[in-house]
Structure formats: structure tokens, C-alpha cells
Amino acid sequence: MLIRHPLIFKALQRLAPIPPEQWARLEGFLRPRRLAKGRAFIEPGQPADEAAIVVTGLFRFYYTDQDGREATKAFRGPGEMLAAYAELLDKRPSRTTIEALEDSEILVVRYERVTALYDDHACWQELGRVIAEDHYRQRERREQELLLNSATERYRDFLKEKPELAAKLPQKLIASYLGITPVALSRISAPGRRKKKAR
Amino acid sequence: MLIRHPLIFKALQRLAPIPPEQWARLEGFLRPRRLAKGRAFIEPGQPADEAAIVVTGLFRFYYTDQDGREATKAFRGPGEMLAAYAELLDKRPSRTTIEALEDSEILVVRYERVTALYDDHACWQELGRVIAEDHYRQRERREQELLLNSATERYRDFLKEKPELAAKLPQKLIASYLGITPVALSRISAPGRRKKKAR
DNA sequence: TTTCGTCGTTAACCTATGTTAATCCGCCAT
């Protein structure tokens, strides 16, 4: 049994036990793709029919509303999954942009290939379930942060939980992730001299 | 094959095809419970080891932070599921309160009963996956609302999407769901002479 | 009935964050 992508195999293996012969089936569907910095894996309007695993690189997920305002949903790196997930499940066009922040390598699979596996072996149902549960936890956590914490608290938590990301991302992207403007983030993070508005 | 809860069976059936003989196994685990208005299905600190389906009634899910502030996560009614979902998955104590807003009837199952079914028949894996995906969609949608929309817009959307709920819930609970104070909601909703329009 | 508590509204004031704009700085391409 040749396993061409042992790191990916191990990453999924931690989520659900995939028998090697089943893994071979998925692996046969994976297609490598390179995305230069600035290019998108998917953009609004495009059919959300692919998913991918990051091998190297870094990606940003974001919504854009009708007024052109952006809100960053997540950052994802090696071993993590790329997909406009809700739209993929709903078989609708993407409303999300997934953009490479660095030159990146990913392994792409058509989602229908994955759903086809569901009927073949329960391990795929399980993997699908665990992935969905994992996505759920991330969203719930973030919802709680947004509902209960101030921007200052959210920034502090971000620094604590993703120090590597915080170090290499430009402030404007961090601000977008926190749901505030770069100006507001600068007030929070900069050594800025708080002063009274004398009047 | 006796199906004691045809409505519940149908509700789940829409999510994933459960063979009747499999359904009988889950049904054997369901225990009816009544909760008077004001009582909680689960509260912070309690082990999150049960899930339930609402037969009649209405429930509110909310977080409470260390400062005692509440944030309402969701409302759920007949045919919908009750569980401190993330904590259930993580086998951790609840951080969520699920409170009956009316006298309610539910069918309770220990979560370990459900996970035990996962190994018996792939339909349960599928049901688990579809439920997780469903929960995911709800959270993602809400995250997007919170990141991109003002309180006024969120209120307008809530009225449009859940008019029945909006009609019977006290304003303070709607405010908590929107992530604002009752005072702020009153400014938005009251006949008070505000001539602002949503963005 | 009276009393009490909760809820919704309104007002006054406060604070966090948005908006716009100016400045500065580092970097890249000519």
C-alpha cells in the first residue's frame, strides 16, 4: 500500500480511523495545485464543489457584503481544510473568498467524490461527521467571543492563542478577523499615548 | 414495528434515512421528561452527557460569562434538538444554560447511547454528520451577521426570519439574542421618533 | 383592592469604535 501523502493521512487519521485501503481511494482523487500569493482557491459566485487540504502556505477566509465590507472568518494553514463549507454542503455558489496569503500548495478533491465515498464505508461518514463537528466548535467559540467580548479582549485572546499568526499577519488582516477597523486595532495595540480631550 | 414517536421519527428521517428497525433502537433509549417554565435542561457546570428532542415547548440557549452577562445563542422549539453541543462533543461540563421558556415536553437520550449506535449502523454516523453540519450552518450564519451587520439590521433580519418567535418573546430576550441591551433594542424597535433607516 | 416586581420606554450621559484625513515609514520599481 503506497501512501503518497503520509502527513495528510496522519492528519485525517487523528480525526477518524481510516483503513489504509480506504485511504487509497480518497488519495486517488487528490489533485495537487499551487496557488501563488494573492490568488484565490474560491471566490464569491463560483460553484463550491471542491475541498482541499493545505500542504504548505496560509489562507484567509472572508465574506464580502453588498457594500464591499469584508469580514475575515478564519485563517488556515498546513494540515487544515479549505472549503466554503456551508455552501459546499448546500451545493450553492460560494459567498466566501479563500485567498492565499503566501505561495501555497494544496491537495484538491471534488466534493462529490467525497460524498460518493460515504456510501462505501462508514469511516467516511465518520470522518465527515468529525470534520463537521470540528468546524462547529470553531464557529461556536467565535460566536461566543463576538457576543461577549470587547475588541480589546478579542485581540488579547487572539495574541494568546495564535501568537505565530499574530506575528506574521499584517494588522489590517487581524483587525478584519476581530471585526474592527485597522484604525481601531492600532488604538488597542500601539504604544499610543492616551490623552484627555481637553476642552 | 411500533413507532411511538412518529413526529420525531419523521423529523430525523428528513435529515438521514433511518431504517425502522434501527430507529427502534434509538427509540428504546428515549425517556420523556417534562420541564416547567423557567426550569433548565442543563446549566453551567453540569456534565453535558444528554441530548433531547423537543416535543412541545420552547427553549433558550445562553452563555453566561464571568461577569454575569448573558448572551443568547439560540431558541429551539418542537422537532429541534437540545444539547450543549460543543461540550457534549468534548465530554466537558456545560458552559451553556438551556432553559424552558414555556412548560415543555422533551425526549431525552444519554449521548453515550447515541455514540454506541455509531458502530452499529452507518445511518447513525450519517445522522450525526448531518446534525453537525446543520449546527454548523446555523453558527456560521450567525457569525456572519455579527461581523457584518449592525444591531438594527440584525433585528430586521430576525423579524423577517422568525416572526412567530419575535411576536411571543419578551424584548429583553430578543435583545440578548441580538447581542445588545434591552434599552438599545427599545431605541430600535419603539414607536419613538427615530427616523433612521437600516444601512 | 393594594402592593410589588418585571418589563418596556425614554432621557441623559458615557465609551468604544467608525470615518476621514494627515503623516510617516519601509519597500519596490524605475
Next chain:
DNA sequence: ATGGCGGATTAACATAGGTTAACGACGAAA
């Protein structure tokens, strides 16, 4: 180097929403 550009900072001002408090409407308990 020179010029230009985008990102970060800072300032000045605008606005949404929070906080506190007063008040009236209502319903439950006495």
C-alpha cells in the same frame, strides 16, 4: 537615489450602543 505605494499610526470628529435612572403599564400575590 528617486518616486510612489501601501500599511501603520495619530488626530479630530461622528455615531452606535452601554449605563443608569426615572416612569408608567401590567400582572401576580396578598
